[in-house]
Amino acid sequence: MPTTIKDIAKALGLSTSTVSRALNDHPQINDETKNTIRTLAERLNYKPNQAAAGLRTHKTYCIGLIVPSISTHFFSTVISGIQQVASARGYQLLICQTKESEDEEKKYIDALVSGRVDGLMISVSRGTKNFDHLRYATEEMPVVLFDRVTEEVDAILVEAKDYEGSHKGTTHLIKRGCKNIAHLAGSKGLVVAQNRQKGYEAALKDHGMKVDERMIVDCDWDKEKVPEAIKLLLRHNPNLDGIFAANDEVAVQAILELKKLKLKVPEQVAIVGFGNYPISEIVEPTLTTVKHHPRRIGANAAHKLLSSIDPGYTNWKEEYITSDLIKRGSA
Amino acid sequence: MPTTIKDIAKALGLSTSTVSRALNDHPQINDETKNTIRTLAERLNYKPNQAAAGLRTHKTYCIGLIVPSISTHFFSTVISGIQQVASARGYQLLICQTKESEDEEKKYIDALVSGRVDGLMISVSRGTKNFDHLRYATEEMPVVLFDRVTEEVDAILVEAKDYEGSHKGTTHLIKRGCKNIAHLAGSKGLVVAQNRQKGYEAALKDHGMKVDERMIVDCDWDKEKVPEAIKLLLRHNPNLDGIFAANDEVAVQAILELKKLKLKVPEQVAIVGFGNYPISEIVEPTLTTVKHHPRRIGANAAHKLLSSIDPGYTNWKEEYITSDLIKRGSA
DNA sequence: CTGAAAGCGCTTACAG
DNA sequence: CTGAAAGCGCTTACAG
Structure with missing residues (x-):
């Protein structure tokens, strides 16, 4: 004892x-x-015994984190950022993963809201169509939504510069001389994917180019779908000379696939990704991509949540989220 | 309320x-x-309110997880495996990362042992030299050590087949005809790195080859140290024709470095890694490597911990941890 | 089958 | 400056 x-x-x-x-x-x-x-x-x-103290004071010094997946590069890095600031402020982190399922998301929210945590950080599942459980959470405690956000509920939002970054990435292809630029899009239902697509479309328009719906193929962030998508694009427009992909995993797969089809990257088809994940430096040619800031996103999200829980703590400076292009071999 | x-x-x-x-x-x-x-x-x-119930019943339905890092591919995948089985059994997961620091590890153990969790899963930090805090934890509650284990304390251990896998990987190089095989080793202080090195050495001896200490270079799992290591090896033995690397990150970096030096992989130098991480399929040539099972390791570790917490639950079958070689382009 | 009471480990207004 | 008492939300032996 x-x-x-x-x-x-x-x-x-x-x-x-x-x-x-x-x-x-x-x-x-x-x-x-x-x-x-x-x-x-x-x-x-x-x-x-913090649990006992919490019973009296209604403070648990725990925050709950609900993500679609723990093990992708993006989310694991976000989590690492969150964990560090939470810990520095004396909070523990409770982690759940939904595997993109609305049911799991609901289940975890119910479990966490019941007195286990002082606040919640959520990246919404792809499968989530009904937002009642998120609304319920926001009524019970401070909630921040990050990356996979929605405007359907009243929560604190933390996002990357998806629109700006995609605009820059696409503009780079245009400046390079690409005339037929496709977009390998993320899951249509997600705001983050929509923003990246909007950035792509805006860049085309801003340079007097037309948006061709058939040059936008939904890959669902899934690299397995890339070979089919590339073939579809080439069938539609054999002059395809540039691709802006919604994330690096898809972009890298596109490079691999084009090489398989004996098309030269970047000479025949230039490619820009989004993320700057480790694979982007390994593939050949190396991938030109938009830098993402998963750790900073995590840190900002955690700071915002904790400031909302303890309004006393306010003097932290928000970490700067940029959307800079990293030029490498693929474009 | x-x-x-x-x-x-x-x-x-x-x-x-x-x-x-x-x-x-x-x-x-x-x-x-x-x-x-x-x-x-x-x-x-x-x-x-589980916290209140736990106060009476001395059960928190939380387990603590302490890892050196959350965001590496290996650990994030282990964590994902742990989270899934913990959740399926009604347990929540509390996550801490030590950044390889003994002090942090001690701090987190103290925090978690104080009534927050029913058991602990730990992957020991590289910086940990004194094991008193781990011993203390094992006296207070069930503890499983995974991957980064130590024999210094009396805990449940879950490891990969490091020795066997490294033996297989090295043997593959030998069978391929390599005569001068180097080892890019992990951090000397870690049992897991030692086991991989032992597997390498044993494979050489089993095939009548001599172990040359100067063909073993400690890279500390750090890809930054690879270029220097490769140059050192080539200076020592210009006939270097095979490398067994302690993990994929180092192996991939070795491929990149050799290509930079205009040495052909696998024709002049063949390379085998350990891990089968995503980058191993992206690098050119693709990496021949030993398959790791981070998710299964996590699941087994969680099952063992929970079975130790609730001796009632015993009918789960341990997931099989193999050490199979995946043959690709680099060897 | 149901209830009154004690208690898990802590905090905190109230009193002195 | 210190203590007695109540209470956070729950469980459970004891009684009826």
């Missing part, structure tokens, strides 16, 4: 009230008393 | 005891009473 406040009180002939106050550095406790209590606490290796 | 057992009791003119029992499906409660209670609980969207 771990040491409790009671053990210390008994050993010292004091009340638990006094021990509790001493341990919490209450100003009205005699310094000597504090010292004795702390010394003994140290020696008995006393650790406060 | 969320609904409590008290609200339900009051609304129904029953005692909290009865409500609690009904909600926990206690056999001695009248079916009709159960129904009324459950119906109301449902309607009020009642969710039990």
Whole structure:
């Protein structure tokens, strides 16, 4: 059995009230008393039971995190960023993954909202069509939505510069001289994918080019769908000379596929991705891509949530999220 | 304020005891009473406060996870595996990352052991030299150590087949005709790195080849150190014709570096990695490597921990951890 | 089958 | 400066 406040009180002939106050550095406790209590606490290796304290104070010092997947490069890096700022502020992180399922998302929200956490960070599942459970969460506690956001609920939002980045990436292809630029799009239902597509379309228009719906193929962020998509594009327009892909995984797969078809990258078809993930430096040619900031997104999301939980803490500076192009071999 | 057992009791003119029992499906409660209670609980969207329940029952239904890093491909995949089995058994996952620091590891163990979790899963930091805090944890609750294990403490261990896999990988190079095989080793202090090195050495000896200490270079799992390591090896032995790398990241970097030096892979130098991580399929030539099973390792570790927490649950079958070679272009 | 009571480990208004 | 008491939301032995 771990040491409790009671053990210390008994050993010292004091009340638990006094021990509790001493341990919490209450100003009205005699310094000597504090010292004795702390010394003994140290020696008995006393650790406060946060669950018990939380029961009284309605604070758990835990925040819940719900993501579609833990193991992709993007999300694992976001999580790492969140964990670091949460921990620095004395909060623990409870992690759940939905596997893109609305049911799982609902289940986890229910479990976490029931007194386990002080706030919630969510990246919405692809499968989520009904937003009632998210609305319920926002009524119960502070909620921040990141990356996979929705305007359907009233929560704090943290996003990457998807539109701007895609605009820059596409513009780079245009400046390079590409005339027939396709877009390998993400999942149509996701705002983040829509924003990237909008950035692509706007860049074309801004340079007096027409948007051809048939040059936009939904790959669902799924690299398996890339070979088919590329063939479709080439059938529609054999003059295809540029591709802006909604993420690096799809872009890299496109490079591999074009090479298989004996098309030269970037000479015949130039490619730009989104993410700057590790594979972008490994593929040959290396991938020109828009830099993503998963760690900063995580840190900002965590800071915003914690500032909403403890309005006292406000003096952090938001980390800057850019959308800079990293020029490499593929475009 | 969320609904409590008290609200339900009051609304129904029953005692909290009865409500609690009904909600926990206690056999001695009248079916009709159960129904009324459950119906109301449902309607009020009642969710039990697990922290409060845990205070009484000494169960938190949380397990703690301490890893050196959340965002590497290996660990993020392990975590995903852990999360899935924990969740399936009704447990939540608390995640901490040590950034390879012994101090952080100690801090997190202290925080988690203090009544927050029912058990602990740890992958030990590179920086950990003193194991007292791990020993302390094992005295307080069930602990499983995975991947980064140590024999210094009495815990449940879950490891990959590092020795066998490395033996197979090295043997493949030998069978291919390589005569001067180097090893790009992991961090010397880690058992997992030592086991991979031992597998390499044993394979050489088993085929009547000598182990040359100077053909083993410690890269510390760090791809930044690879270019230097390769140059060192070539200086020592210009006939270098094979490399077994302790992980894929290092192996891929070795391929890139050799290409830079105008050495042909696999014709002049053949390379085998360990891990089968995504980059191994993207690099050119694609990487021959030993398949790792991070998800299964996570699942097994979680199952073992939960079986140790609830000895009742025993009928799960351990997932099979193999060490098969995946032959691709680099060897 | 149901209830009153005690208690898990803590905090905190109230009193002295 | 310190303590007695109540209470956070739950469970459970004891009684009836």
